[in-house]
Amino acid sequence: MRADIYLLYLLLRLMALLPLRALHAIGGGLGRLLLWQRGQMVQNTAANLRIAGPSLDDAAQAALLHEVVIESGKSVSEIIKVWGAGAERALSLVHEVRGEALLDAALATGKGVIIAAPHLGCWELLNYWLCRKTPMAILYRPPRIAAVEQLLRKVRGALAPEQVRADGAGVRTLYKRLAAGGTVGILPDQKPRAGEGEFAPFFDRAALTMVLLPRLAARTGATVLFAFAERLPRGTGYRIHLLPAPARLDDADPVVACTALNQGVQDCVELAFAQYQWQYKRYSADGLISPYDRENG
Numbered sequence: 001m002r003a004d005i006y007l008l009y010l011l012l013r014l015m016a017l018l019p020l021r022a023l024h025a026i027g028g029g030l031g032r033l034l035l036w037q038r039g040q041m042v043q044n045t046a047a048n049l050r051i052a053g054p055s056l057d058d059a060a061q062a063a064l065l066h067e068v069v070i071e072s073g074k075s076v077s078e079i080i081k082v083w084g085a086g087a088e089r090a091l092s093l094v095h096e097v098r099g100e101a102l103l104d105a106a107l108a109t110g111k112g113v114i115i116a117a118p119h120l121g122c123w124e125l126l127n128y129w130l131c132r133k134t135p136m137a138i139l140y141r142p143p144r145i146a147a148v149e150q151l152l153r154k155v156r157g158a159l160a161p162e163q164v165r166a167d168g169a170g171v172r173t174l175y176k177r178l179a180a181g182g183t184v185g186i187l188p189d190q191k192p193r194a195g196e197g198e199f200a201p202f203f204d205r206a207a208l209t210m211v212l213l214p215r216l217a218a219r220t221g222a223t224v225l226f227a228f229a230e231r232l233p234r235g236t237g238y239r240i241h242l243l244p245a246p247a248r249l250d251d252a253d254p255v256v257a258c259t260a261l262n263q264g265v266q267d268c269v270e271l272a273f274a275q276y277q278w279q280y281k282r283y284s285a286d287g288l289i290s291p292y293d294r295e296n297g
Contacts, residue, residue, distance in 0.1 A: 005151050012155065016084025020093060021235025023077045031073030035066060040292075042069060045278045047291045052203040052278075067274045074231060075275070078122055083155035087128045094129060095232065099242030102225055107134055112178035112222030116188040116213060116245070118265045119277035122238060126229040128159045129240055130185065137162040137177050138185040139170060139212075161185065171212065178220040186213050188226070189265050191282060199284075200258035203266060207282045214257035218250040226264045230272045243267055 015023075034042055046065050049056075053064065082090045106113045115130060117123055130136050138161045153160060164170040164184075174184045191197070192210040199206040217224050224245035229238045246267070249260040269276045283291050 002150065005154075009151060009154055012080055012084035014084070015080045018080075019235065020078065020081050020237070023081050024074045024231075024235045027074035027077030028070045029073070030076060031070035034073065035069050041072075041279045044281060044292050045069060045072070048278045048280075048282070051205050051283060051291060064274070068276075068278050071231070071274045072277070072279065075122065075277070078231070079124060082122060082124045082128070086155075087132075087157050087159040090125055091128055091132065093237040094125070094229070094240055095237040097129075097240040097242075099225075099227075100240075102242050102244060103133060103227075106223035106225060107183070109223065110181040112181050112220050113183040114178070114213060114217055114222050114224045115183065115185040116224055116226045116261070116264060117185055118189045118226070118228060118268050119187065119280060120228040120268055121231055121272055121275045122229040125238055126227055126240065127156075127161055127185070129229070130183070130227070131159040131161050134183045135162070136183045136185055137164050137174065139164050139166050139174060139187075141166050174216060175220065178216060178222045184216075186210075186216075188213055188261055189280070189282065191280070198254045198258045200255055200262050202262040202282060205283060207262065208284055209258040209262055211254050211258060214249055214251070214254065214261055217245075218252070218257070224249055224264075226268050228268050228272070231275055241268065241271060 042065070045068055046061070049061060049064055049068065053061065056064065081093070103113070113134075115136070117126055127136075127138070140163050164173050177184055188210065189202075190210060191208055192212070196212070197208045197210050200209045201207070202209070213224070216222065226243040226245060227241060229240050232238060243264070246260040246263045248256050249264065251257040251260065281292055
């Protein structure tokens, strides 16, 4: 491990001694700073919230934006605890699990399980929890800075999932793992590359949606479950949620399947609306106008 990455790891370990409540307070402060700066991240968030909540008046939109950006700040600061404390100590912060029987039943069939984990709540803690239940491979895109991968391997330790690159060989690996009855994790709201998705409604507006997950489900017969780790109030810990997939997610019609996929994501988001990563540009331009253009905000 590079010396600078190792020093960063030691800093994480030191800062992880702070209680979660203190780290969330720091994250809340970061969120307030972002709101004051009103940069592109906040602009994107505001645009998405207008799409998701068109019936809200200006005051309600502003209050929701404030809450969402504060939660975004917490999602950054809590990583210090999740990575720096070590997997087992981090998992002691999980105080409730809803839907665990769904996962147990799916694993018992031996037909493979696909975990659809949206950008919601604390997904790194969810990874730990899932990997303690069963070995798992996740589809990912390598970080721009190669040395960061060393840090991720170090902090995740024994509960690290197998990381499968998002390329042709990686997709074939996922098929093989599911065919053997294994478990894979995919971010179902990751915007696909051009030509690798279909437009389907997400909060009543068309969003480019991946076809990979529905195809994996259709071709392997694997069970699809949606999952996320909800951040509890006042830094008290987390609640794991596992939800069944909507019907027809494995439909032969890709638009029907992607509509079901987005509905599954939306079902999760509605349980912890402010904890979704609303700054992500899920929506495309209508004609020449993007919903993320500053002049349209």
